[in-house]
């Protein structure tokens with residue numbers, strides 16, 4: 001058992017690359033029991049048992065990119081495409097606000113229909129109507145100037161998973177027009193501009209090795225993001241990775257705990273993908289140190305169409321039902337869903 005390494009990680013919030021690799025490669029159930037106990041302890045010290053909720057509005061399933069893992073990729077001719085109007089997006093926020101959401105996450109494929117002007121208008125309207133709510137964007141890669149304009153319009157946070165910190169691995173998951181260099185430069189811009197910034201990666205994506213994961217963890221530790229989104233890779237049948245194996249619950253939970261201990265103040269979601277590979281995935285995520293959940297606030301009629309992977313959960317329920325069920329789940333994991341913006345405790349710049 002790697003008890004010493006786990007205690008060192010708990011006490012110093014760091015390990016060497018070699019030690020991280022060893023902890024991951026040699027992991028046992030016993031290790032996970034201690035690691036997740038320490039991670040939960042750390043999370044409670046920083047945030048108590050509060051679990052912050054973010055209303056996810058998946059505004060467009062159009063995407064100009066062709067990422068090999070994603071069901072929204074432009075080459076997927078079977079994908080059902082939709083886009084929400086500004087009014088529809090604001091109406092989702094209205095529903096969410098009444099339910100207690102104080103963060104709205106606008107996420108979508110990279111869809112040129114939404115110009116900077118249109119996004120700025122949407123952000124301004126949401127902030128005007130709900131001044132005590134935060135707006136998080138997850139729009140993919142844009143120019144520094146575009147990120148700046150959206151920030152100046154009132155956006156508070158930006159989620160852009162780095163996907164993998166190994167450039168060769170990045171090249172195997174993406175078409176050649178996308179590069180790790182540009183992804184990283186976007187992340188740098190976001191932080192410089194003043195966004196609460198989130199990076200992250202898929203666990204168990206094709207060709208991922210322990211070495212790749214160690215690079216991901218080192219990048220996360222060095223970059224000091226405010227949020228980290230990790231979830232298992234899940235194949236989508238109409239992509240080149242349709243026959244690949246999904247990432248495991250067990251490794252995802254193990255990594256959630258490591259990330260909590262590396263960055264004690266990080267906002268760490270128990271993702272929908274985790275709930276998709278296991279019926280109790282999100283509860284287990286919270287027990288392992290996660291403190292954010294992101295239920296779907298998109299109109300019920302479009303939820304199935306935002307199919308980034310197969311068998312995604314919560315595509316049929318109304319927002320209120322979804323939230324009630326989630327509240328119960330969070331409680332069974334010892335957490336408490338709260339009405340709060342849930343800002344990061346890490347300084348902005």
Ligand code: SAM
Nearest residue numbers: 069070108109110139140161232233234308309
């Ligand atoms: N277009 C934006 C971007 O690229 O950041 C946001 C939308 S994108 C669909 C959001 C995230 O979904 C990606 O960062 C990726 O990690 C995740 N994702 C895509 N396909 C997935 C799959 N098959 N399994 C698990 N996660 C996936």
